[in-house]
Amino acid sequence: MSQTKDKVIITCAVTGGVHTPSMSPYLPLTPEQIAADAIAASKAGAAILHLHARDAADGRPTPDPRVFEQFVPRIKASTNAVINITTGGSTRMSLEERLAYPLIAGPEMCSLNMGSMNFSIHPAARKIEHWKHEWEKPYIEGMEDMIFRNSFKDIKHILHVLGDRHGTRFEFECYDLGHLYNLAHFVNEGLIKAPLFIQCVFGVLGGMGPDPENLIHMRSTADRLFGRENYRFSVLGAGRHQIPLSTMSALMGGNIRVGLEDSLFLAKGELAASSADQVLKIRRILEELSLEIATPDEARAMLGLKGGDAVGF
Template identity: 50%
Template sequence: MSKRRPVIITCAITGAIHTPSMSPHLPASSDTIISSAVAAAEAGAAILHLHARNDETGQPDQSIGGFGRIVPQIAAQTDAVLNLTTGGSPYMTVEERVQPAERFAPQLASLNMGSMNMGLFPMQSRYPDLEGWEKAHLEDSRDLVFRNSYKDIDYVLDTCRDNGTRFEFECYDTAHLYNLAHFADKGAVKPPFFVQTVFGLLGGIGAHPDDIAHMRRTALRLFGDDMVWSALGAGAHQMRVAATVVSGGGHVRVGLEDSLWAGPGVLAASNADQVTTVKALIETLGCRVASAKEACDILALPPRQEVE
């Protein structure tokens, strides 16, 4: 029997897209983010993709203080790789977004590889009773460009360079793969490239199997063996995209940042539940779940620094 391929599960715990009123299970405070992250790691997630939120309002919080309330506590309770977002929220500047990665020097940080329209407003039809910041969060995205210019990307790379932090390169469309190739060609980033392809968000590429195949084919042509390929499907696309990607030799990302759902009309009860579901899928497809140590080896991550 051939050795089973290890598949890295990333779990994106809360993100900056969904709002607290959309699901009672969305971690929207420091305490719930911590407990949900630890449970996801215990369920099999090798990487925890982290955002912070304001404890009073549940709004995205990219401050050092916000991350200071969650990062040390999660690090103390799990050996999972902590992946701090530099994407933050589309409403934030790059200077705001990079602060936590600069301060906490994580093994891994996310980095969006291009600008895009970020259309959250179609969700209004499903959540007509939202008020205050939650309503504006969706409505204002009709005129929202999620800026990730070449200057912005350089700024994140330069700011984190002395930390030794490596990156999860988030690519929402084909052009973002070419942007990554540009930075690779000029020596600004080094392999292996952890390429996280994102499917099904309005403003990015769709989630049709042809879209997945096109992104995979383009990424393989550009990066070949220098790439570690992973993918996520937004919303209802989550597990179908995961199945397609694992079948194609890739790694997967799940979590309540990307989808609030466990099935048609059924809210996911936790991040750990989604991890458990995708773990079963991975094993059904003849692979196995990678440990945190294996993820570090596959991605050539530096040792975790002490978090204070």
């Protein structure tokens, strides 16, 4: 399985649980907005749609299955994209809350953070002069004293209740080198089977910095741990590092993730009006480099997914 000849899988994360409404007027918050942005991203070329939910009243992250149910089936009915439901949610959510909708939906794919970590954007609070909602400032500033928890037992539980019981496969989010070794532990225990889909995350405070050398190191380490034939890697560059690191990943035979969850900008000083705009931008770059974009069904075959007809929505 030579990745250098494979097409590039574009994942799009349309809203996430980190940014708040005061940071961008374009961040999708309501079920209608999330559905519209996801559908547009799929039409722009995203094969995988990574989804979080928001409370429509004030935009705060929510794990409520009733909210997911207002937009996930709509997206499935309008696209052929692989629907990827977060199990990360936010640092404020318990494991039970984070799994509430995935266990109902049984999706083709879920994200899975490969370890506990400091995860913060609290310095961003200093840049906001006017907050739209009372919850936002303490939410962002409070990240300085929050830990995202995924213990070995938590990860094992997620692999069992979603992977074994529902046939869901995972976007393994690795924010640091040690997360690759955590992943290798579960592979060695026989709890995870190839092909792996490894999402290397760069530029989040608490994880790896966005240095190109770190991407090379993660790639070579994954080769040693798993063998290149057993995994596919993808890159998420936070903020202004989104497009440069995505391009570098594709040139190295990897895949990419964009979307307003990861960066609010399209260019320096220019807010992205939608996640689809970011998909179109990286697609233009990749096609200029003579790289082909994978369709959803091609992504399914590459990642060994169960198919959209085998989900619970």
